[in-house]
Amino acid sequence: MLVAALLGSACSEQTPLSPSAERGRQVYVAQCMSCHGPEPGQDGPLGPAIKGASHELLEARIVRGSYPPGYTPKRPTRIMPPLPALAADVPALADYLR
Numbered sequence: 001m002l003v004a005a006l007l008g009s010a011c012s013e014q015t016p017l018s019p020s021a022e023r024g025r026q027v028y029v030a031q032c033m034s035c036h037g038p039e040p041g042q043d044g045p046l047g048p049a050i051k052g053a054s055h056e057l058l059e060a061r062i063v064r065g066s067y068p069p070g071y072t073p074k075r076p077t078r079i080m081p082p083l084p085a086l087a088a089d090v091p092a093l094a095d096y097l098r
């Protein structure tokens, strides 16, 4: 009982992720966290908050180092390097960040 109550009140990161979102979380921790910080909903040491980033935005940023047509970037800088090797992980990242 007590355990269930504690689990229920824990922060959202404790809720089980789908396999795809869990894969996205692992990629995020390994490849993105150093710049975007441990909590995607908050600005990191280098990069802005990216929680809720769409599949389209992630693909443009990660695969091509660009932005979707008409998208207004959160930052005018060009610090983030393209990471095209992660193309196959974009759907998982989108699941994790949604």
Ligand code: HEC
Binding pocket: 027, 028, 031, 032, 033, 034, 035, 036, 046, 047, 048, 049, 050, 053, 057, 058, 061, 062, 072, 073, 074, 075, 076, 077, 078, 079, 080, 081, 083, 086, 093
């Ligand atoms: C070397 C540091 C660094 C790494 C690694 C990095 N980013 Fe970024 N990211 C940035 C910075 C800085 C920006 C702001 C624009 C710029 O300067 O490139 C940014 C911008 C973004 C944006 C656009 C935000 C917006 O709405 O304008 C997304 C989405 C994003 N990053 C996702 C990721 C994901 C996902 C990963 C891991 C696969 C990642 N980034 C890895 C530094 C990084």
